[in-house]
Amino acid sequence: MGAASADLVADLLAGDRRALARVLTRIEDGAGDVVRPLIAGLHPHTGEATLVGVTGAPGAGKSTLVDALIGSWRAAGQTVGVLAIDPSSPFSGGALLGDRVRMQDHVLDEGVFIRSMASRGQLGGLSWSTPQALLALDAAGFDVLLVETVGVGQGEVEVAGLADTTVVVVAPGMGDAVQAAKAGILEVADVFCVNKADRPGASRTARELRELQMLGNHDGADTPIVLTTASSGEGIEELRTAVADHRTALEAGDELAARRRARARLQIRELALGTVRARTAAVRGAASLDALAVAVADRELDPYSAADRLLDALDGA
Amino acid sequence: MGAASADLVADLLAGDRRALARVLTRIEDGAGDVVRPLIAGLHPHTGEATLVGVTGAPGAGKSTLVDALIGSWRAAGQTVGVLAIDPSSPFSGGALLGDRVRMQDHVLDEGVFIRSMASRGQLGGLSWSTPQALLALDAAGFDVLLVETVGVGQGEVEVAGLADTTVVVVAPGMGDAVQAAKAGILEVADVFCVNKADRPGASRTARELRELQMLGNHDGADTPIVLTTASSGEGIEELRTAVADHRTALEAGDELAARRRARARLQIRELALGTVRARTAAVRGAASLDALAVAVADRELDPYSAADRLLDALDGA
Numbered sequence: 001m002g003a004a005s006a007d008l009v010a011d012l013l014a015g016d017r018r019a020l021a022r023v024l025t026r027i028e029d030g031a032g033d034v035v036r037p038l039i040a041g042l043h044p045h046t047g048e049a050t051l052v053g054v055t056g057a058p059g060a061g062k063s064t065l066v067d068a069l070i071g072s073w074r075a076a077g078q079t080v081g082v083l084a085i086d087p088s089s090p091f092s093g094g095a096l097l098g099d100r101v102r103m104q105d106h107v108l109d110e111g112v113f114i115r116s117m118a119s120r121g122q123l124g125g126l127s128w129s130t131p132q133a134l135l136a137l138d139a140a141g142f143d144v145l146l147v148e149t150v151g152v153g154q155g156e157v158e159v160a161g162l163a164d165t166t167v168v169v170v171a172p173g174m175g176d177a178v179q180a181a182k183a184g185i186l187e188v189a190d191v192f193c194v195n196k197a198d199r200p201g202a203s204r205t206a207r208e209l210r211e212l213q214m215l216g217n218h219d220g221a222d223t224p225i226v227l228t229t230a231s232s233g234e235g236i237e238e239l240r241t242a243v244a245d246h247r248t249a250l251e252a253g254d255e256l257a258a259r260r261r262a263r264a265r266l267q268i269r270e271l272a273l274g275t276v277r278a279r280t281a282a283v284r285g286a287a288s289l290d291a292l293a294v295a296v297a298d299r300e301l302d303p304y305s306a307a308d309r310l311l312d313a314l315d316g317a
Numbered sequence: 318m319g320a321a322s323a324d325l326v327a328d329l330l331a332g333d334r335r336a337l338a339r340v341l342t343r344i345e346d347g348a349g350d351v352v353r354p355l356i357a358g359l360h361p362h363t364g365e366a367t368l369v370g371v372t373g374a375p376g377a378g379k380s381t382l383v384d385a386l387i388g389s390w391r392a393a394g395q396t397v398g399v400l401a402i403d404p405s406s407p408f409s410g411g412a413l414l415g416d417r418v419r420m421q422d423h424v425l426d427e428g429v430f431i432r433s434m435a436s437r438g439q440l441g442g443l444s445w446s447t448p449q450a451l452l453a454l455d456a457a458g459f460d461v462l463l464v465e466t467v468g469v470g471q472g473e474v475e476v477a478g479l480a481d482t483t484v485v486v487v488a489p490g491m492g493d494a495v496q497a498a499k500a501g502i503l504e505v506a507d508v509f510c511v512n513k514a515d516r517p518g519a520s521r522t523a524r525e526l527r528e529l530q531m532l533g534n535h536d537g538a539d540t541p542i543v544l545t546t547a548s549s550g551e552g553i554e555e556l557r558t559a560v561a562d563h564r565t566a567l568e569a570g571d572e573l574a575a576r577r578r579a580r581a582r583l584q585i586r587e588l589a590l591g592t593v594r595a596r597t598a599a600v601r602g603a604a605s606l607d608a609l610a611v612a613v614a615d616r617e618l619d620p621y622s623a624a625d626r627l628l629d630a631l632d633g634a
Contacts, residue, residue, distance in 0.1 A: 263614075268623045269597055314589075
């Protein structure tokens, strides 16, 4: 590990928030040779934090909910690190990040650290950097790590692969539970949260969630459903308790360890595939991706044969 | 190519819809050694179809819109193949697929073929099978291929990578355009569609889309915005015309060929990575994913070093 990396790791472990921010920036930039020594230095100091995923459709009020949950954990004496995965676009710029700014209620609290990360440009809904960023927050000593995703669908399934406990948030409204089911996120829920419960239809949405679960005939049919109104704080303690109870149940069996092994498995494989992806970009000549793409587009070569040539070029390199 | 594959390909090329359905099932099952000869046989007969992506948030009315667009293309004498990428879940079962069933208005029309494909379990929002399935529909001779995605976010960006023309659908309503911007799907739009335009706020949503685009200061600020009411057919011809105009503009420059090369590039790389992924699952012993995951979870090995060992095992195999 280079001297600069070693210093940065030492500072992060000592609780220096600026060092943490710098490490996260390097992880997000994603240059493997820069990130590798950081992770090697941090990894032995990880494994203690509780990982909670919060996910659901746009408009379900996830940011306000996360804000309220932070307050609840803090009141209970726990420190909280938040990673908000943001499919940021050139269009959104800073203007749409008002909710992030709002979370800066906690900006003066040393026990809270909030970071947005872009998922843009990554294959897969979650940024590949996410697991590495979580290691950095874990090593920095936060009791609870919260990963929030904007969006619906694949990203949520991946969050579930990363978190110890996944909270799926829906808002009352015509067909919201059905839309969540369509998006395939119901079965990743360890805890359901019907947020904006002061709106009409909240209890119907809860009932729909239960019915859809029964329909799926899944063994998770007793997944707790908590009604919250994040803006007023209603139900937030109950939600935090449901998360804690799930965690306790995980620890009672081998399930927590099993989830963490699955997480490690995914992380290892994706890091390896990331290396292979980088190698494919470095191939030159007739087996380069550009040359192969022209041959496939011109129907001189089929895609499988092209993929074979690319792999042969890697194996021979 | 095995005799069975050769027969299936010949039947598909001759217009046999049951052969097409069987090929799609094999592609979706995804066994490389089964799919490979099919694609090799079909690929020389592809490249003629127009690829249109339709994407947007759940609830925007995409299925109804696709249904109306099919009717419009059929009235114009064009045949249409539809691939609906469905993040299907154990919970959704068949019960939620009412909209797919509804599209079966066209079930007696030989000029229309509709297929749902699950994206579940795939890393990346789009099923890796999608590009291969599109080749099969293309070879079967459909004039227009339409890919519809449920969900918001990364899947949409990938659709844009696959399609010649991408239609982003939003519905009027509080902040829908802003939510779309947050999800990062505005900049992949070649055509905007404000659907459910008979609802209050449609023109405001259109204005918001325009403003968000300006805010992004993007060179695509003249992206056409079409208002539709898919349920009544209002605006559907205008939408089809906007798609056709975009295609004409693409063909005028090198842009269509460039998009297709980019698509081939992505497809080749992902097929190659799929092969590597399969190889990683086959590694046994101390460098197996399971063994490495235990070592990482126990903090005996950091994730990068584990990924290196996995790749070393592959390179040595």
